[in-house]
Amino acid sequence: MAPDDPGQTGQHRVVIVWGGFGGLFAARALRHRDVTITLVDRAQHHLFQPLLYQVATGILSEGQIAAPLRDVLKRHRNVQCVLADVVDVDVPGRRAVTAAPPMITRAP
Numbered sequence: 001m002a003p004d005d006p007g008q009t010g011q012h013r014v015v016i017v018w019g020g021f022g023g024l025f026a027a028r029a030l031r032h033r034d035v036t037i038t039l040v041d042r043a044q045h046h047l048f049q050p051l052l053y054q055v056a057t058g059i060l061s062e063g064q065i066a067a068p069l070r071d072v073l074k075r076h077r078n079v080q081c082v083l084a085d086v087v088d089v090d091v092p093g094r095r096a097v098t099a100a101p102p103m104i105t106r107a108p
């Protein structure tokens, strides 16, 4: 995954690695900028970690603290979400190297 040549599209491409609080704030800061953003996370959802205690104590369900990233960012027209595991960042090549996200398996 690499930035396009801005000369081709007229827009710079930004890759935001991870959709945690940091990634969401970055997307918000760039929302009205003339850039195309690809946000990569290995999960489809943003986990609101400060409310994990409420899930652990049964006050909230998991779904109430894990919103799909695509929903959270649906009004951000310049953001595309990609489900992938970032395994390396090639700084000179300006690329984030990705792989398929790890499989979540459950005990039988």
Ligand SMILES: Cc1cc2nc3c(=O)[nH]c(=O)nc-3n(C[C@H](O)[C@H](O)[C@H](O)COP(=O)(O)OP(=O)(O)OC[C@H]3O[C@@H](n4cnc5c(N)ncnc54)[C@H](O)[C@@H]3O)c2cc1C
Pocket (backbone or CB within 6 Å): 017, 018, 019, 020, 021, 022, 023, 040, 041, 042, 043, 045, 046, 047, 048, 049, 050, 051, 052, 053, 084, 085, 086, 087
């Ligand atoms: C129980 C608990 C309570 C907390 N309470 C508070 C609080 O009250 N106030 C406060 O300020 N902070 C609190 N924190 C801390 C706060 O949640 C973290 O500081 C914050 O979430 C860190 O944000 P982040 O963007 O760095 O990473 P995170 O929010 O952890 O997001 C990381 C994201 O990166 C993704 N990811 C990770 N590795 C890869 C990879 N290789 N490839 C692709 N995606 C990847 C994950 O799927 C995840 O979506 C709490 C944390 C916990 C666990």
